[in-house]
Amino acid sequence: MPNQRFPKIKxxxxxxxxxxxxxxETDVSMANxxxxxxxxxxxxxxxxxxxxxxxxxxxxxxxxAHRLGLIPIRYQPPDSIKGGxxxxxxxxxxxxxxxxxxxRCSVEFELDVEFDAAMRHSMALNEExxxxxxxxxxxxxxxxxxxxxxxxxxxHNEQDESQDDGIAIVKMGGGQKLKLKAIxxxxxxxxxxxxxxxxxxxxxxxxxxxxxxxxxxxxxxEQKQELVDICPDRILEIDPVTxxxxxxxxxxxxxxxxxxxxxxxxxxKKRPEDDDFVRVEPSKDKFIFSVETTGCMDADxxxxxxxxxxxxxxxxxxxxxxxxxxTQ
Amino acid sequence: MNAPExxxxxxxxxxxxxxxxxxxxxxxxxxxxxxxxxxxxxxxANLFRMQLLRDNSVRFAGYFHPHPLLNYIDLKIQTNSSTxxxxxxxxxxxxxxxxxxxxLISQVTDSIEEWRKQNDAGAISQF
Numbered sequence: 001m002p003n004q005r006f007p008k009i010k011x012x013x014x015x016x017x018x019x020x021x022x023x024x025e026t027d028v029s030m031a032n033x034x035x036x037x038x039x040x041x042x043x044x045x046x047x048x049x050x051x052x053x054x055x056x057x058x059x060x061x062x063x064x065a066h067r068l069g070l071i072p073i074r075y076q077p078p079d080s081i082k083g084g085x086x087x088x089x090x091x092x093x094x095x096x097x098x099x100x101x102x103x104r105c106s107v108e109f110e111l112d113v114e115f116d117a118a119m120r121h122s123m124a125l126n127e128e129x130x131x132x133x134x135x136x137x138x139x140x141x142x143x144x145x146x147x148x149x150x151x152x153x154x155x156h157n158e159q160d161e162s163q164d165d166g167i168a169i170v171k172m173g174g175g176q177k178l179k180l181k182a183i184x185x186x187x188x189x190x191x192x193x194x195x196x197x198x199x200x201x202x203x204x205x206x207x208x209x210x211x212x213x214x215x216x217x218x219x220x221x222e223q224k225q226e227l228v229d230i231c232p233d234r235i236l237e238i239d240p241v242t243x244x245x246x247x248x249x250x251x252x253x254x255x256x257x258x259x260x261x262x263x264x265x266x267x268x269k270k271r272p273e274d275d276d277f278v279r280v281e282p283s284k285d286k287f288i289f290s291v292e293t294t295g296c297m298d299a300d301x302x303x304x305x306x307x308x309x310x311x312x313x314x315x316x317x318x319x320x321x322x323x324x325x326x327t328q
Numbered sequence: 329m330n331a332p333e334x335x336x337x338x339x340x341x342x343x344x345x346x347x348x349x350x351x352x353x354x355x356x357x358x359x360x361x362x363x364x365x366x367x368x369x370x371x372x373a374n375l376f377r378m379q380l381l382r383d384n385s386v387r388f389a390g391y392f393h394p395h396p397l398l399n400y401i402d403l404k405i406q407t408n409s410s411t412x413x414x415x416x417x418x419x420x421x422x423x424x425x426x427x428x429x430x431x432l433i434s435q436v437t438d439s440i441e442e443w444r445k446q447n448d449a450g451a452i453s454q455f
Contacts, residue, residue, distance in 0.1 A: 029377070
């Protein structure tokens with residue numbers, strides 16, 4: 001108990017696909033643990049088994065099975081509009097008591113597309129169709145047996161730019177047919193990357209911009225301006241009233257490359273051993289996180305789910321340590 | 329052919345009696361020992377190490393992940409005095425981290441709610 005920390009979280013931005021936040025008052029080990037869990041240990045659904053009934057497309061069965069596996073599968077709890085955490089809603093198939101599979105540990109998808117039938121259908125609807133153009137089978141053609149589970153979809157703005165209405169699986173021509181049954185299961189991306197809920201999960205260190213006012217006071221206005229101009233990220237400015245050098249508002253978000261600043265101020269120093277005018281150092285206890293999901297879950301759910309995974313893991317290990325104490 | 333099982337990195341081999349944690353006391357150094365965490369990696373090992381190093385009664389804490397294909401980590405702990413066993417500091421560290429995670433969960437929930445309040449309900453869903 002004596003060494004407990006109380007970290008703080010500040011949200012910068014939340015959208016269904018992206019979350020940005022600042023984690024502070026803890027150290028890198030916690031930041032890195034959260035990042036690693038978001039990437040590798042958050043449970044999601046993904047297609048894991050595929051039964052082919054008919055495949056006369058140009059791609060072989062394995063190739064299509066692999067493409068199906070990589071489609072993000074979204075679990076949306078019945079009373080929610082968010083892509084939720086599927087932990088709790090499903091059981092890992094290895095822990096389920098059923099014989100082979102059941103609705104508690106798996107979701108079945110069916111796909112049955114025939115080029116000629118699709119052509120006849122769109123002709124009957126009097127749509128303008130080019131009978132020679134290939135037909136794209138997409139994630140939209142997958143029919144799920146669970147109302148809460150569907151392949152993840154484009155956002156509206158992405159849809160406008162896309163030529164297909166879903167994630168492309170295979171293109172087919174006249175006379176070709178694809179019929180299959182796909183089984184999605186819950187898993188973690190330590191087993192296979194298809195279960196990874198995030199496309200990007202990174203953190204960077206908060207830049208501490210330290211200005212040595214005493215040293216800066218020895219500089220002329222031109223020299224200060226030189227320091228301001230040399231920084232490619234423009235993180236410094238001169239206070240119009242006092243003429244002091246200061247960090248601009250939001251400098252933390254812009255500071256990336258500060259080597260030029262270092263070279264420039266070394267040239268400005270009267271003696272090489274003089275203190276730096278401006279130092280930009282990575283903070284030891286403040287981290288700027290940026291997480292983007294694949295669409296299988298909402299971004300805030302990924303973060304919360306990662307923390308719950310960590311919590312469960314720590315409880316489990318604490319219990320194991322207790323057991324170990326007793327046996328000693 | 330010789331590919332490891334897909335589950336090898338996280339699923340404990342209980343059929344062969346594999347234990348999650350195995351403790352070996354050091355025979356040469358007093359108050360020290362090595363914990364082998366089976367099916368664990370840097371994720372928790374580094375977390376434990378850093379937390380242990382913040383404890384004043386810990387003289388040494390370090391971990392070792394011998395090879396990417398070996399799915400265990402060895403965590404070595406030495407304490408300052410014989411009154412505190414390595415297992416005691418480890419269990420205190422895990423408890424602190426568990427409380428820290430609890431605190432983080434409530435922080436995240438609260439700050440997301442607050443952010444949503446401030447940034448109207450327009451961004452609820454784009455789906």
